[in-house]
Amino acid sequence: MTRDELDTPVPIVRLDIVEDNLARMQAYCDRHGLRLRPHIKTHKVIALAKRQMELGAVGITCQKLGEAEVMADAGVDDILLSYPLIGKIKAQRLAALARRIKLTVAVDSENGISTIAEAARLARAPIDVLVEFESGGERTGVQTPAEAVAMAKAIRLVELLRFKGLMTYPISPKTAPFVRETRTLLEREGIELEIVSGGGTPGAYSAHAVENLTELRVGTYIYNDRTIVGLTSEPQESCALRVLATVVSRPTEDRAIIDAGSKTLSSDLVPATVGSGYGLIEEYPCATIVRLNEEHGIVDLSRSERKPKIGERLTIVPNHVCVVSNLHDEIYVTENGAEFTPWSVAARGATT
Amino acid sequence: MTRDELDTPVPIVRLDIVEDNLARMQAYCDRHGLRLRPHIKTHKVIALAKRQMELGAVGITCQKLGEAEVMADAGVDDILLSYPLIGKIKAQRLAALARRIKLTVAVDSENGISTIAEAARLARAPIDVLVEFESGGERTGVQTPAEAVAMAKAIRLVELLRFKGLMTYPISPKTAPFVRETRTLLEREGIELEIVSGGGTPGAYSAHAVENLTELRVGTYIYNDRTIVGLTSEPQESCALRVLATVVSRPTEDRAIIDAGSKTLSSDLVPATVGSGYGLIEEYPCATIVRLNEEHGIVDLSRSERKPKIGERLTIVPNHVCVVSNLHDEIYVTENGAEFTPWSVAARGATT
Numbered sequence: 001m002t003r004d005e006l007d008t009p010v011p012i013v014r015l016d017i018v019e020d021n022l023a024r025m026q027a028y029c030d031r032h033g034l035r036l037r038p039h040i041k042t043h044k045v046i047a048l049a050k051r052q053m054e055l056g057a058v059g060i061t062c063q064k065l066g067e068a069e070v071m072a073d074a075g076v077d078d079i080l081l082s083y084p085l086i087g088k089i090k091a092q093r094l095a096a097l098a099r100r101i102k103l104t105v106a107v108d109s110e111n112g113i114s115t116i117a118e119a120a121r122l123a124r125a126p127i128d129v130l131v132e133f134e135s136g137g138e139r140t141g142v143q144t145p146a147e148a149v150a151m152a153k154a155i156r157l158v159e160l161l162r163f164k165g166l167m168t169y170p171i172s173p174k175t176a177p178f179v180r181e182t183r184t185l186l187e188r189e190g191i192e193l194e195i196v197s198g199g200g201t202p203g204a205y206s207a208h209a210v211e212n213l214t215e216l217r218v219g220t221y222i223y224n225d226r227t228i229v230g231l232t233s234e235p236q237e238s239c240a241l242r243v244l245a246t247v248v249s250r251p252t253e254d255r256a257i258i259d260a261g262s263k264t265l266s267s268d269l270v271p272a273t274v275g276s277g278y279g280l281i282e283e284y285p286c287a288t289i290v291r292l293n294e295e296h297g298i299v300d301l302s303r304s305e306r307k308p309k310i311g312e313r314l315t316i317v318p319n320h321v322c323v324v325s326n327l328h329d330e331i332y333v334t335e336n337g338a339e340f341t342p343w344s345v346a347a348r349g350a351t352t
Numbered sequence: 353m354t355r356d357e358l359d360t361p362v363p364i365v366r367l368d369i370v371e372d373n374l375a376r377m378q379a380y381c382d383r384h385g386l387r388l389r390p391h392i393k394t395h396k397v398i399a400l401a402k403r404q405m406e407l408g409a410v411g412i413t414c415q416k417l418g419e420a421e422v423m424a425d426a427g428v429d430d431i432l433l434s435y436p437l438i439g440k441i442k443a444q445r446l447a448a449l450a451r452r453i454k455l456t457v458a459v460d461s462e463n464g465i466s467t468i469a470e471a472a473r474l475a476r477a478p479i480d481v482l483v484e485f486e487s488g489g490e491r492t493g494v495q496t497p498a499e500a501v502a503m504a505k506a507i508r509l510v511e512l513l514r515f516k517g518l519m520t521y522p523i524s525p526k527t528a529p530f531v532r533e534t535r536t537l538l539e540r541e542g543i544e545l546e547i548v549s550g551g552g553t554p555g556a557y558s559a560h561a562v563e564n565l566t567e568l569r570v571g572t573y574i575y576n577d578r579t580i581v582g583l584t585s586e587p588q589e590s591c592a593l594r595v596l597a598t599v600v601s602r603p604t605e606d607r608a609i610i611d612a613g614s615k616t617l618s619s620d621l622v623p624a625t626v627g628s629g630y631g632l633i634e635e636y637p638c639a640t641i642v643r644l645n646e647e648h649g650i651v652d653l654s655r656s657e658r659k660p661k662i663g664e665r666l667t668i669v670p671n672h673v674c675v676v677s678n679l680h681d682e683i684y685v686t687e688n689g690a691e692f693t694p695w696s697v698a699a700r701g702a703t704t
Binding site: 093138251252 | 492680
């Protein structure tokens with residue numbers, strides 16, 4: 001299909017930019033002896049996960065069991081589940097995975113250890129375990145090195161569970177001191193710290209400076225987005241996914257309506273330091289997507305000298321690309337901008 | 353499946369509440385001689401669209417051609433497309449629909465008229481047309497009665513297009529004066545105003561007071577949500593869809609993490625007058641979902657005396673139910689709360 005033949009709104013992906021983003025991150029990790037374990041929650045596309053593995057990733061990261069099931073079905077055989085799994089249903093699904101691939105699971109509670117233990121018991125297969133700690137993200141993770149050590153000891157008491165190390169998100173100035181202190185405490189107990197896994201695209205290219213870090217989990221870097229461009233030195237040209245949208249109404253001189261609303265772009269904003277609005281319109285950088293309804297993007301043209309016409313197609317760099325690809329069953333990929341092919345976002349809808 | 357057998361996060365729907373919401377709105381419309389044309393963008397479920405028709409709806413409303421295609425395939429034969437359709441690809445798809453069902457299409461530009469005209473020509477079938485006007489929503493729609501009349505005259509010049517009336521969203525104090533003035537101008541031209549269609553659940557039960565209104569388009573009323581409860585006299589018990597989520601981490605005394613993030617609840621907020629946070633936790637009404645990551649709901653418990661435990665299941669009334677059901681391939685419906693059945697959100701993913 002040519003670009004003109006694509007119906008809108010639709011996410012389009014430049015594979016040459018994807019390839020460059022993947023190669024740069026892999027080269028960075030190789031140069032610094034970091035194991036790269038890409039997070040597939042950003043793209044949820046089988047071919048892209050396989051490409052990440054081909055380029056040198058040690059395995060992939062998934063948030064959801066459903067994502068891991070799709071990727072395991074496709075032949076990916078080394079998966080880190082970086083999300084707390086709790087309860088019998090998760091244990092059963094985890095067991096089914098543990099029977100067929102190499103699994104590592106993050107944990108931050110006793111209840112979490114019980115869930116993984118039940119899975120390993122059901123599967124009669126070993127499961128590697130990382131203790132998640134908090135280093136500024138204020139979401140999951142144990143709060144102190146002492147808690148991390150207590151968890152490590154508890155994990156080591158369970159048959160088939162293998163304590164492997166620590167995991168955190170994002171990487172922050174708190175990361176290295178936490179790891180250092182935990183390492184010292186673990187050494188006193190004679191427990192080895194094999195893996196220290198840090199996550200997040202914004203801080204990725206500084207990961208080598210974090211003492212003791214062995215593994216990098218990044219998702220957004222494959223596509224990049226407006227947030228990453230605003231927070232890092234990545235240029236706008238490094239954004240691989242754009243939403244192709246059409247101007248469907250021009251009710252006033254200063255207002256355009258595009259067919260990309262919150263069901264296409266999501267309602268995610270960028271940090272205030274990065275900008276305003278719900279995405280960047282490349283052809284009209286002075287226009288602002290000021291408001292979204294489900295299928296309407298309301299564009300303020302008052303600061304844009306040029307004004308788009310009805311029927312004009314615009315390309316939008318999304319604020320947060322992970323939630324955009326999650327809204328679409330397919331992306332349309334292109335090598336050269338001339339020919340577009342639909343690829344299934346296979347793990348979209350893997351909500352559990 | 354019992355509730356305990358459901359994996360989380362998952363949208364669960366009480367069909368008895370759905371039935372009550374549908375029946376009340378239909379009775380209201382019947383009482384006041386309004387034609388009810390429910391908007392299926394909220395639920396996107398075939399069985400629910402059919403139930404709306406059974407109860408007395410004159411047809412359904414869709415935003416997207418893709419939604420209309422799914423519903424036409426399922427046997428719904430009278431559809432209003434309330435969204436501006438622009439360009440050749442839309443014209444071709446519209447033509448395919450016009451060949452098999454009764455279609456009405458809204459329009460607010462000459463380019464839009466051309467698109468509908470091309471569809472009618474390709475289909476060799478008539479298409480009814482409504483002119484969309486703006487009555488405070490500041491998105492699509494012509495701005496003045498004179499523009500509306502000019503559009504009506506332009507539509508009447510096109511073979512196979514039948515001007516039927518006006519459409520607006522939302523209903524506001526500007527609606528009635530705009531319609532009155534347009535009606536007067538149309539009468540001078542000898543043009544009949546058959547349909548005046550107004551939309552939006554918040555103002556639905558006042559629609560009878562809007563002079564000249566003949567048709568009501570409402571979507572959210574089938575499920576209701578936190579926004580509707582906050583803006584209208586609908587009680588929280590009228591909310592039919594809830595998200596069942598699990599507490600997966602309790603890293604600190606005042607923080608819980610639930611497995612419903614922006615990929616489950618969306619990032620839509622409620623108006624500041626209604627409340628704060630990303631959804632209402634029924635079991636802990638004093639807790640606030642202060643932040644969402646993709647798969648993490650970060651809950652502040654500092655104002656909640658009782659604190660949930662890891663593994664506890666919570667039900668969340670979403671801020672904006674239309675974007676929540678759009679994130680899930682299936683909802684789990686129940687008549688009595690004991691037994692749950694998966695229903696396909698068949699028109700989810702109908703982005704174009």
